[in-house]
Amino acid sequence: MDNFDADVVISGAGPTGLMLAGELRLQGISVIVVERLAEPVQESRALGFSARTIEEFDQRGLLSRFGEVNLIPFGHFGGVSLDYRVIPGGSYGARGIPQAVTEAMLAGWTGELGADVRRGWEVTGLTTDDDGVTVEVDTPDGPSRLRAAYVVGCDGGRSAVRKAAGIEFTGTEPRIELRYADIAGVQLPPGFSGRRVEGGMVIVLPLGPDRCRVSYYEAAEPLRKGPGPITFEEVVGAWKRLTGEDISHGTPLWVSSSTDASRQATEYRRGRVLVAGDAAHLHLPIGAQGMSAGIQDAVNLGWKLALTIKGQAPEGLLDTYHSERHPVGARILTNTLAQSQLYVGGDEIKPLLEVFTELTAYEDVQRHLVGMVTGLDIRHDMGPGDHPLLGRRLEEQEVVVEGEKKTTFELLHPGRAVLLDLGDDAELRETAAGWSDRVTTVSGDCEGLPRGLLVRPDGYVAWVSPEDARTEGLADALTRWFGPSN
Numbered sequence: 305m306d307n308f309d310a311d312v313v314i315s316g317a318g319p320t321g322l323m324l325a326g327e328l329r330l331q332g333i334s335v336i337v338v339e340r341l342a343e344p345v346q347e348s349r350a351l352g353f354s355a356r357t358i359e360e361f362d363q364r365g366l367l368s369r370f371g372e373v374n375l376i377p378f379g380h381f382g383g384v385s386l387d388y389r390v391i392p393g394g395s396y397g398a399r400g401i402p403q404a405v406t407e408a409m410l411a412g413w414t415g416e417l418g419a420d421v422r423r424g425w426e427v428t429g430l431t432t433d434d435d436g437v438t439v440e441v442d443t444p445d446g447p448s449r450l451r452a453a454y455v456v457g458c459d460g461g462r463s464a465v466r467k468a469a470g471i472e473f474t475g476t477e478p479r480i481e482l483r484y485a486d487i488a489g490v491q492l493p494p495g496f497s498g499r500r501v502e503g504g505m506v507i508v509l510p511l512g513p514d515r516c517r518v519s520y521y522e523a524a525e526p527l528r529k530g531p532g533p534i535t536f537e538e539v540v541g542a543w544k545r546l547t548g549e550d551i552s553h554g555t556p557l558w559v560s561s562s563t564d565a566s567r568q569a570t571e572y573r574r575g576r577v578l579v580a581g582d583a584a585h586l587h588l589p590i591g592a593q594g595m596s597a598g599i600q601d602a603v604n605l606g607w608k609l610a611l612t613i614k615g616q617a618p619e620g621l622l623d624t625y626h627s628e629r630h631p632v633g634a635r636i637l638t639n640t641l642a643q644s645q646l647y648v649g650g651d652e653i654k655p656l657l658e659v660f661t662e663l664t665a666y667e668d669v670q671r672h673l674v675g676m677v678t679g680l681d682i683r684h685d686m687g688p689g690d691h692p693l694l695g696r697r698l699e700e701q702e703v704v705v706e707g708e709k710k711t712t713f714e715l716l717h718p719g720r721a722v723l724l725d726l727g728d729d730a731e732l733r734e735t736a737a738g739w740s741d742r743v744t745t746v747s748g749d750c751e752g753l754p755r756g757l758l759v760r761p762d763g764y765v766a767w768v769s770p771e772d773a774r775t776e777g778l779a780d781a782l783t784r785w786f787g788p789s790n
Contacts, residue, residue: 306435310336313452315427315465320581320598321458322410327606329417330719340426347558348402354596355395356679363716369409374399381673382646390670397592427464437576456578463583475567483561484519485539487554521648564588564644566637572626585633587640591677607761616787691768705748727755738789739782
């Protein structure tokens with residue numbers, strides 16, 4: 305047997321890499337996370353996370369670690385305002401939780417679970433063979449190697465893992481640039497949706513009692529020219545030109561920029577190498593979709609990779625990571641590019657903006673756009689069956705188990721699949737007994753749900769009991785997702 309340093313090496317200790325490390329540790333998989341930065345970054349590109357990511361954190365019992373989580377009920381699509389409560393569980397995301405806070409929470413969780421995080425370690429190359437992956441790393445003590453069954457690149461848009469594996473990163477070149485600054489000592493009215501102004505677009509996001517983030521696009525300077533980062537003086541000047549407001553008295557905390565370069569890995573898996581987060585998809589940061597999509601990648605991948613390593617996975621299970629998440633990533637690239645056109649397009653897009661705004665008066669259109677941005681409308685292919693729940697995420701529901709009230713999210717805390725027996729069905733329990741090492745059967749009562757539901761560890765419904773044949777298709781679904789019975 306191969307002498308592995310760990311079952312999995314993860315490159316990148318950002319939110320995606322840490323979430324994946326936690327998912328794997330819940331399944332008993334050994335993990336080494338390597339991160340080139342010696343210390344966690346304190347700056348935060350993301351200032352919250354999406355409605356679906358809120359649910360996924362709650363599915364692991366992590367949401368409470370943030371304390372009180374305030375939701376943003378109203379959001380936008382390309383600057384056109386929308387009430388995100390139009391769909392169950394809808395919101396524009398968690399308010400005022402910087403990415404650094406999310407990362408610190410996940411670091412604490414993975415540490416409790418025993419993940420080995422090595423900072424100051426940078427991936428420089430890798431080679432794969434039939435038995436595993438050898439990862440070349442630079443460490444504070446010099447070059448070294450790590451041996452694992454699989455390696456996952458969660459190391460950003462310039463991913464060393466993706467490049468070393470030869471996975472293409474195709475897409476569009478940058479056309480516009482958003483610039484922003486976190487400022488203390490400035491009071492400005494918030495504007496989550498942004499507003500079009502003469503010469504560009506501006507957004508104000510509150511960060512605290514006397515702090516805010518100003519973000520803008522100035523048409524006269526669409527892309528950075530020359531080397532070096534953007535300066536606070538440049539932000540002050542542009543903000544004055546676009547809004548007439550003077551923010552020069554503020555104290556800059558962080559100044560940066562992002563472009564609308566949109567790229568996606570052509571393969572999320574190549575043999576024993578996988579990519580997730582920004583290493584798999586890169587786009588303009590709109591609607592808390594970037595970090596959130598990476599966390600959702602990790603939740604989709606973790607249990608599949610764990611079953612594969614344990615030798616319990618059915619054939620092709622690991623390939624469903626690509627087949628399920630690649631279309632989701634492609635849809636995010638499409639909607640963020642569309643939003644950027646609505647946001648910063650010139651006079652030529654005003655007719656389009658007027659028609660689009662008219663369309664958003666229809667509730668079906670609102671539901672479609674909100675579902676797209678939040679990820680709440682994702683539906684995976686689960687095989688035979690046409691029940692409206694099949695393939696969709698299971699919303700939080702209250703289940704009475706042995707007289708005790710629990711939520712469906714609480715039942716998913718261990719990271720295992722759950723078979724809900726809501727009809728006291730001995731045949732259902734007997735059918736599932738052969739998968740008891742991978743699937744937890746819970747008997748209880750819940751109004752509004754079918755008699756039987758199989759829920760994957762990532763919260764998506766994989767089987768629904770037919771009304772006239774209570775266990776029909778259950779064994780097939782269990783085999784499809786969790787391998788043969790014992």
